[in-house]
Amino acid sequence: MAEAVQKPKRAARPSADATRTRILEAAEKLFADRGFHGVTVREIAREADVDPALANYHFGSKEQLFSSALLARAEEFMAEREAALTACIADADGTPTLESVIVAYTHPYLEHAQSGDPGWRSWFKLLAKANTSPEWAPEVFRDRFDPFVRKFIEAMKLAAPGAPDERYYWCYHFFSGALVLTFAETGRMDRLSDGKCRSGDLASGYDLLVPFFAEGFESILSGRRPPLGGGA
Amino acid sequence: MAEAVQKPKRAARPSADATRTRILEAAEKLFADRGFHGVTVREIAREADVDPALANYHFGSKEQLFSSALLARAEEFMAEREAALTACIADADGTPTLESVIVAYTHPYLEHAQSGDPGWRSWFKLLAKANTSPEWAPEVFRDRFDPFVRKFIEAMKLAAPGAPDERYYWCYHFFSGALVLTFAETGRMDRLSDGKCRSGDLASGYDLLVPFFAEGFESILSGRRPPLGGGA
DNA sequence: TCTTTTATTCAACGATGAATGAAAAAACGC
């Protein structure tokens, strides 16, 4: 268990919390850029301008440091999104539109990306890397992310009931792949479009992403567009 | 430059090519599972059952070995897809449907995943990891993947002309995020659905993915569903 | 103030990383 928060039975020395924060921020940034194995504890310490031994002192191990970095913003992020989702359902008396559910799920990404705190953009990159390397912090996915995703899928069922169960999961899967990649800002689009399109222009991406996936979800879940049937 | 194929001015010793192949296969598998920095050259050599020095002898460096592993199947894969795309356009006299373009782009994934050669499934995982860590082999993306993606986007313009340029890029971006994640088989869906849905059932995923994205593309590119406009 | 707890520094530990160069072995052209 990552000791992200030391038990404060006695008041912590003022600079200790600051040290932990500095290490976490450095870890977030470097892990986001180069992944778990691409970064050394010493690099993180250098970036945070602290002694290398402090990373282990405060977080126990490199693995726990990674988990702590991923977890740090996950709590806040998931709580916000869950509140948005609950409100979205309540506002619609239990029958929200697909688009409103997608907005509730997605809008916190945009908000934080534009919040002025660059740490959020790093964290989204970290999330993208962890998404294709779940072995780095499986417990964070299991305990923090998965439960919220299940609520999202329940909301999708409220918005578009009656489809076969597997379709909700596959549709979510497509959606999450696109969403996570979009907010990872890999810069690929910039190159492909010769600069006409910028990965960092997340507002434009968001404005297109929401209707794009609302339509995709609806066509599949309503059965308006049937599965191909030729894949077997 | 990765010497994926040694210049055969003299016939190579039979076992030399076999050694290279064994190293490449081991590298493909291990890099796919744990990423570039998560694997050591010694592990690859052990998996391939060869001396560790041979990896450097045949490929020059760990980085070139990674590039070679990513490149190995890329040539064949991209050529097939390009042929499919060209045929799809020609068959429709220059005005293909969105769905047919998506099928041409995507179907080779499914074919190889079901080909019985498990190396392809590893390679798709490798692709997914490289997709969020393009710094591992930037030249492969630039030289092999990007040109084909540009052709795909041109085909989308034939199928649904007249939309603002950026929309094609963003739509492709969403699509590629979902596609790559789907064929990476992370197993996340299995867990989320309590086993009701299997990541490895790529035929089912493909059958839903094609209509899902055909509809998403169409709604955005035709302007039937306008961008949100609230993201700024 | 004195004791206890918490935080930080510093110097190491053993293990392992990628890569290399020289020597040995195997296949080749002739």
Added chain:
DNA sequence: GCGTTTTTTCATTCATCGTTGAATAAAAGA
């Protein structure tokens, strides 16, 4: 077969990894 080239082995290069323990400093409790 013989000389040449290609491939393989082996020992070793230097650098660095994550982590630890002892010593020191700073804060907090009494």
